[in-house]
Amino acid sequence: MKHQATPYFTFNGQAEEALNHYKEIFEGEVTDRQTFGEADFDTPPEMDDRLMHARFKKGPLFFMVSDSFLDQQVEVGSNISMALEMDSPEEIETIYNRLKDKGTVIMELQDTFWGATFAKVKDSYGITWDLNYTKE
Numbered sequence: 380m381k382h383q384a385t386p387y388f389t390f391n392g393q394a395e396e397a398l399n400h401y402k403e404i405f406e407g408e409v410t411d412r413q414t415f416g417e418a419d420f421d422t423p424p425e426m427d428d429r430l431m432h433a434r435f436k437k438g439p440l441f442f443m444v445s446d447s448f449l450d451q452q453v454e455v456g457s458n459i460s461m462a463l464e465m466d467s468p469e470e471i472e473t474i475y476n477r478l479k480d481k482g483t484v485i486m487e488l489q490d491t492f493w494g495a496t497f498a499k500v501k502d503s504y505g506i507t508w509d510l511n512y513t514k515e
Contacts, residue, residue, distance in 0.1 A: 386442040386461055388506060389453045394430035394446040397504045404477040407437025415446075425449065460499075460507035471496055471512040478502050478510075 390397055398409050411434045416427030429446035440463065447453050465471040475488045481503040488498040488510075496512040 386459060388442060388444045390444065390446050391452050392429055392446050393504060394444045398433055398435060398444055401435055404474065405437045405440060407435055407440065410434045410436065460509055462509040465510060465512040468496060468512055471510050475500065475510055478508055
């Protein structure tokens, strides 16, 4: 393996909206953004504005996203969760509050038996985020 596996999220037409949401939460950068309409192969005109591929990066956080083909709808969020190790108590609280704003709290932000502060939140796009800050 060349490097760690990269999470790849597929949406039913909401990839652009989701990327903007994550950009706001994590204050990262969207790169390599291309729609199906910009691609060099034939797709139905109703696919033109859907994202074929984009990358998101903020420091070591990196993932890719795309929209599904119209005839290949995906079940959002049921098969992936993203585990993030935070750098500080302030960072975990900030990200937790941003995610829960439009999401669903699965586990409240709390101190744990494994010496960390932890929370689990499903965001408004069905992605589950495991937030962890290991105490010194």
